[in-house]
Amino acid sequence: MTRKPLSYYQSIPEETLRNRIDSIRRRMGARLRILVHYYQKEEILAIADDVGDSYGLSAAASKSGCEVILFCGVRFMAETADILANAKREGNRRVTVVSPNPDAGCRMADMATLAELENAWRLLGEAVGTEGLVPVTYVNSSAEVKAFCGKHGGYACTSSNALAVMRRVFANPDSRVFFLPDQQLGRNVAAWMGFPPEQVFSYHGGNSVVKTNVQQLVRDGFLPAGSVEELTPAAELDRDAVGAAKVILWDGFCPLHQRFTVEQIDRARRARPDVKVVVHPECPREVVARSDEAGSTKKILDLVAAAEDASVWAIGTERRMVEALQRDFPTKTILPLSDEMPMCHSMNTITLASVCRALEGIESGYPDGVVTVEREIAQPALLALERMLQCKG
Numbered sequence: 001m002t003r004k005p006l007s008y009y010q011s012i013p014e015e016t017l018r019n020r021i022d023s024i025r026r027r028m029g030a031r032l033r034i035l036v037h038y039y040q041k042e043e044i045l046a047i048a049d050d051v052g053d054s055y056g057l058s059a060a061a062s063k064s065g066c067e068v069i070l071f072c073g074v075r076f077m078a079e080t081a082d083i084l085a086n087a088k089r090e091g092n093r094r095v096t097v098v099s100p101n102p103d104a105g106c107r108m109a110d111m112a113t114l115a116e117l118e119n120a121w122r123l124l125g126e127a128v129g130t131e132g133l134v135p136v137t138y139v140n141s142s143a144e145v146k147a148f149c150g151k152h153g154g155y156a157c158t159s160s161n162a163l164a165v166m167r168r169v170f171a172n173p174d175s176r177v178f179f180l181p182d183q184q185l186g187r188n189v190a191a192w193m194g195f196p197p198e199q200v201f202s203y204h205g206g207n208s209v210v211k212t213n214v215q216q217l218v219r220d221g222f223l224p225a226g227s228v229e230e231l232t233p234a235a236e237l238d239r240d241a242v243g244a245a246k247v248i249l250w251d252g253f254c255p256l257h258q259r260f261t262v263e264q265i266d267r268a269r270r271a272r273p274d275v276k277v278v279v280h281p282e283c284p285r286e287v288v289a290r291s292d293e294a295g296s297t298k299k300i301l302d303l304v305a306a307a308e309d310a311s312v313w314a315i316g317t318e319r320r321m322v323e324a325l326q327r328d329f330p331t332k333t334i335l336p337l338s339d340e341m342p343m344c345h346s347m348n349t350i351t352l353a354s355v356c357r358a359l360e361g362i363e364s365g366y367p368d369g370v371v372t373v374e375r376e377i378a379q380p381a382l383l384a385l386e387r388m389l390q391c392k393g
């Protein structure tokens with residue numbers, strides 16, 4: 001069935017789009033659930049049935065009980081929703097997961113492919129063996145990477161429960177963790193676990209997506225010259241260094257959270273000595289160490305919500321989240337940690353126009369943007385995701 005292009009919907013006034021969206025929601029009732037990540041625009045948050053971070057939305061998808069989920073977030077989130085929403089389904093009755101923009105990827109997730117992971121696992125095996133090595137993937141990763149972790153006794157985790165997952169793994173003191181794709185979350189959690197730097201090994205696989213993003217940060221002045229050269233893989237893994245490691249880190253990162261710096265924190269404190277600085281743990285280790293608090297999107301929200309009126313906060317995370325806090329807590333002073341207010345452009349591609357187009361496709365019975373994870377990938381990925389959901393942050 002041919003559907004009008006997005007450009008047609010973009011020419012419709014917002015009020016009309018809102019009315020069309022509301023009408024479909026009324027007609028579909030409980031058969032439809034709209035899941036929205038905190039980093040979405042205000043007008044998308046306003047139409048949500050569930051708003052959350054990765055952990056909260058994963059939990060919502062696993063209990064959805066609807067026929068169709070419209071997922072307003074990036075692709076790995078929609079994949080996760082498809083796996084969890086269909087985990088217990090029998091026969092052909094599947095929950096259909098639709099994304100208003102299925103091409104909205106996550107640059108961090110793109111930094112780890114299955115082929116690279118398999119190669120890394122082989123190299124680590126040759127260097128020191130993989131016995132006791134547990135792969136833990138941040139949920140910001142492809143379904144294939146999650147499936148690899150599931151098959152190898154590993155876990156997925158979110159920033160809400162990464163520490164709980166690590167504690168679960170290290171309940172066996174002989175364990176070691178291979179953490180991917182976010183080196184910063186992995187490094188921060190390793191530090192919170194009390195592992196000294198010499199027990200944390202940075203694996204560099206020569207990933208071209210990592211290199212491109214590092215080059216951009218060097219050009220923008222957020223990383224020193226020479227950072228790209230540091231990523232050159234050694235001809236052989238240093239057996240002593242890998243052997244001493246309790247945590248091995250992939251070299252991925254979020255290009256947005258990587259831009260926060262200790263200088264920004266120092267500037268915020270000089271400007272407002274009463275400020276509390278809170279950052280997301282995707283930020284570099286030195287930034288997290290210098291802040292007053294660090295935590296998931298939900299934790300940031302809870303901290304600000306529980307704070308006294310007139311308290312002052314500098315927030316180091318995505319722009320939409322900072323704007324939402326400013327809107328929702330007008331009696332508190334909410335400052336962006338960085339004047340630049342970095343934004344996740346993938347998240348930002350979702351608009352009322354793309355939502356309206358997706359919903360009209362759903363109602364017609366011929367949706368565009370359906371996100372489906374093949375069964376042979378979904379089943380092992382589910383193992384990693386279920387282990388994740390068992391670990392409360």
Ligand code: SF4
Nearest residue numbers: 074106107108254344
């Ligand atoms: S903010 Fe960073 S980690 Fe989150 S979806 Fe965007 S690119 Fe990925």
